[in-house]
Amino acid sequence: MSLQASVLxxxxxQYCTLSFADKEILLSLEQHPIRVSAAQAICLEGDEPEQFFTIREGWAFSFRTLDxxxxQILKIYLPGDIIGMRDFSFSQRLAGVAMITDGVICAFNHPQLLSVFHRSGNLAVGFIAIASRQQAMLTERMIYLAQRPAQQRLAHFLYEMYLRLKRIGAVQEGQFLLPLSQEQIGEALGLSAVHVNRTFKAFRESGIVLRERHHVSIPNLKDLANLAEFDGGYLNNEVPSGFFVPQWEEDIRKESLDHTTNLGGP
Amino acid sequence: MSLQASVLxxxxxQYCTLSFADKEILLSLEQHPIRVSAAQAICLEGDEPEQFFTIREGWAFSFRTLDxxxxQILKIYLPGDIIGMRDFSFSQRLAGVAMITDGVICAFNHPQLLSVFHRSGNLAVGFIAIASRQQAMLTERMIYLAQRPAQQRLAHFLYEMYLRLKRIGAVQEGQFLLPLSQEQIGEALGLSAVHVNRTFKAFRESGIVLRERHHVSIPNLKDLANLAEFDGGYLNNEVPSGFFVPQWEEDIRKESLDHTTNLGGP
DNA sequence: CGGAGTGTTGACTGGACTCAATCGCGGTGG
DNA sequence: CCACCGCGATTGAGTCCAGTCAACACTCCG
Incomplete structure (x- = not known):
C-alpha cells in the first residue's frame, strides 16, 4: 500500500508530523482491505471488540437498538474515519456498526492497537485526539437533540455533514451526495421519518436546502449556518501547544525501547 | 497525602492493579487541594484547557451555554471523578464546569497529564478507559434524550445517579441526596423545570420515587429500573483481557526509560 | 408487471412548552 | 420579632411541535 492510501x-x-517509525506502525494497521456491501453489518452489539476498522471507501454508521x-444512529462514518474506537476499552461492544453504501474497509485487531499505545506516545495521544473529536461531535449532536426543534437539528446535521465531506473533497459547489434514507436521518436526529420529510419540504420551500433523492444542494451556506446556529469549534483540528512530543525526544524513546527488546524478554 | 485519599x-x-511507580505518578497529580464553594465556576467555555481536576468532595457539572x-448540562461529576478530560486534546474548552455544592478539588496541569501518557503505557490506557466510560454515559444519555419521554428520561437519570452514588458509598437503604434543583435536572434532561416537577409528581403518586427537597428515596429499585428500561452495560468496569500490560513488562519498560534519562538529554 | 422500499401528504392526537399565579422556605434588615 | 424579598417548587390553562396512523405516489428491480 502506498503512503497516500493510508487513511490513518x-x-x-491533520494533528501532527509523524516520524517515519510512526508511519510504519500505522501502515501495519491497514494490511487487510475488505470489500463490503451496502447494509452489511460490520459489528454487532454485544460482540467482543476484537477488531477495529478504517474506512477507505463508502459510508457506515453506528447504532444502538432499543427495547x-x-x-438510534450514533455516528456517521465517512472515508478516512476509524470504526469501533468507542468500544476499545470495553469487554463488550455497546453499539453495532453497519455499512450504508458499498465500500472498502481495513481491519486491525485489539492487541495491535494496544501495542501502538505502548510503542509510541505520539500515536497514543493522536488516537486520543481522534477519539475526543468523535466525542465532541457526539456531544454537539446531543445538545441539539435535547434542546432544538426539528429544523435546527436537520440544519445542523446537514451543515456538519457538509463540512466533513468538504474536508475529504466530496463537495462540489455546495452540492454533495447523502446516501441516507429519510428514515435513517430520522434515526440519527431523534425524529420520525415523516417529520424529516416535512422538514425537508419546509427547507425546499424556503430555499435553504434542496434535496433530490440522495443529492443535496445548499444554495447559500450562510443561511444554513445561521439557521443551525452552527458553532464549528468542535470540528477544529488544533491541538494544544506541546501536545505532541518533539521529534528528537520520541526518537530517543524508541531507541531505548529497541534496547529493551534486545535485552529483555522472559 | 495518604494513598487512601487519592481519588485517581x-x-x-477499578480497572487494573497499579505498580508502585504508577501510584507515585498518580499521587503527583493530586498535590494541590483547593476548597471551592457552591455555584463557583471551575472552568469557562473558550478557556485554554490548561488544568484538570479531581473531585475529592462535592458535586460539579459541565455545561454548554447556547445562543x-x-x-445544556453534559455531565454530573461526583467525588472521585476527573474534570476536564473532555477538552484534553482541544486548544479551547468546549464546555464550562461549575460546582453544585461546596467541595474540595485537586488541580493538575496539561504538561503533567501529557507526561503521564509518555511515562506509563498502563496509565495511558487507564485514562482512555475512564474517558471512554464517560463517553459511554454521554451516549446513553443522548439515546434517552433523542427517543424517550420525560418519565423514562428522569427514571434513567435517577437510576444512573443511584448506581454511581452507590459505588462511592453515598446511598443508604435506597435513599440519597441529590443536590440539584429541578431547573438543573431539566437542563440535564432537555426538559423544562415545570415538566420535571410534573414528572416527579407522577412518580410520587405512583410510588416510584419520593423526593423531598434534595432528598430522594426509591422504594423499589426494580420498578425504577423497569420503567427506565435500564441496561447497565455501559457502567461496567470490565476491560478486555490483555488490556493492561503484565507487570513485569511494564517494569522493564520503566527501567529502559530511566536508562534513557541517564544517557540521553540534548 | 408486480412488489418492496422510499418518499409525500393529510388528519388527528398527545406530550411537553410557555405563561402565569401561588406557595413555602430561608435569609436579611429594619 | 416580624415584614420583606428572592428563589425554588407547585399547579393550572392554553398552545404548539412532532408523533402516529393512513393513504397514495414514485422508483427501482426482479
Whole structure:
C-alpha cells in the first residue's frame, strides 16, 4: 500500500508530523482491505471488540437498538474515519456498526492497537485526539437533540455533514451526495421519518436546502449556518501547544525501547 | 497525602492493579487541594484547557451555554471523578464546569497529564478507559434524550445517579441526596423545570420515587429500573483481557526509560 | 408487471412548552 | 420579632411541535 492510501496517516497528519517509525506502525494497521456491501453489518452489539476498522471507501454508521425495536444512529462514518474506537476499552461492544453504501474497509485487531499505545506516545495521544473529536461531535449532536426543534437539528446535521465531506473533497459547489434514507436521518436526529420529510419540504420551500433523492444542494451556506446556529469549534483540528512530543525526544524513546527488546524478554 | 485519599488511585484500581511507580505518578497529580464553594465556576467555555481536576468532595457539572441563553448540562461529576478530560486534546474548552455544592478539588496541569501518557503505557490506557466510560454515559444519555419521554428520561437519570452514588458509598437503604434543583435536572434532561416537577409528581403518586427537597428515596429499585428500561452495560468496569500490560513488562519498560534519562538529554 | 422500499401528504392526537399565579422556605434588615 | 424579598417548587390553562396512523405516489428491480 502506498503512503497516500493510508487513511490513518492522513488522519494523524491533520494533528501532527509523524516520524517515519510512526508511519510504519500505522501502515501495519491497514494490511487487510475488505470489500463490503451496502447494509452489511460490520459489528454487532454485544460482540467482543476484537477488531477495529478504517474506512477507505463508502459510508457506515453506528447504532444502538432499543427495547421497543427502534434504533438510534450514533455516528456517521465517512472515508478516512476509524470504526469501533468507542468500544476499545470495553469487554463488550455497546453499539453495532453497519455499512450504508458499498465500500472498502481495513481491519486491525485489539492487541495491535494496544501495542501502538505502548510503542509510541505520539500515536497514543493522536488516537486520543481522534477519539475526543468523535466525542465532541457526539456531544454537539446531543445538545441539539435535547434542546432544538426539528429544523435546527436537520440544519445542523446537514451543515456538519457538509463540512466533513468538504474536508475529504466530496463537495462540489455546495452540492454533495447523502446516501441516507429519510428514515435513517430520522434515526440519527431523534425524529420520525415523516417529520424529516416535512422538514425537508419546509427547507425546499424556503430555499435553504434542496434535496433530490440522495443529492443535496445548499444554495447559500450562510443561511444554513445561521439557521443551525452552527458553532464549528468542535470540528477544529488544533491541538494544544506541546501536545505532541518533539521529534528528537520520541526518537530517543524508541531507541531505548529497541534496547529493551534486545535485552529483555522472559 | 495518604494513598487512601487519592481519588485517581481509587479510580484506576477499578480497572487494573497499579505498580508502585504508577501510584507515585498518580499521587503527583493530586498535590494541590483547593476548597471551592457552591455555584463557583471551575472552568469557562473558550478557556485554554490548561488544568484538570479531581473531585475529592462535592458535586460539579459541565455545561454548554447556547445562543438563546439556555444551558445544556453534559455531565454530573461526583467525588472521585476527573474534570476536564473532555477538552484534553482541544486548544479551547468546549464546555464550562461549575460546582453544585461546596467541595474540595485537586488541580493538575496539561504538561503533567501529557507526561503521564509518555511515562506509563498502563496509565495511558487507564485514562482512555475512564474517558471512554464517560463517553459511554454521554451516549446513553443522548439515546434517552433523542427517543424517550420525560418519565423514562428522569427514571434513567435517577437510576444512573443511584448506581454511581452507590459505588462511592453515598446511598443508604435506597435513599440519597441529590443536590440539584429541578431547573438543573431539566437542563440535564432537555426538559423544562415545570415538566420535571410534573414528572416527579407522577412518580410520587405512583410510588416510584419520593423526593423531598434534595432528598430522594426509591422504594423499589426494580420498578425504577423497569420503567427506565435500564441496561447497565455501559457502567461496567470490565476491560478486555490483555488490556493492561503484565507487570513485569511494564517494569522493564520503566527501567529502559530511566536508562534513557541517564544517557540521553540534548 | 408486480412488489418492496422510499418518499409525500393529510388528519388527528398527545406530550411537553410557555405563561402565569401561588406557595413555602430561608435569609436579611429594619 | 416580624415584614420583606428572592428563589425554588407547585399547579393550572392554553398552545404548539412532532408523533402516529393512513393513504397514495414514485422508483427501482426482479
Amino acid at each position: 496517516i492522513r488522519q494523524f497528519s 421497543d425495536g427502534s434504533r | 488511585i481509587r479510580q484506576f484500581s 438563546d441563553g439556555s444551558r
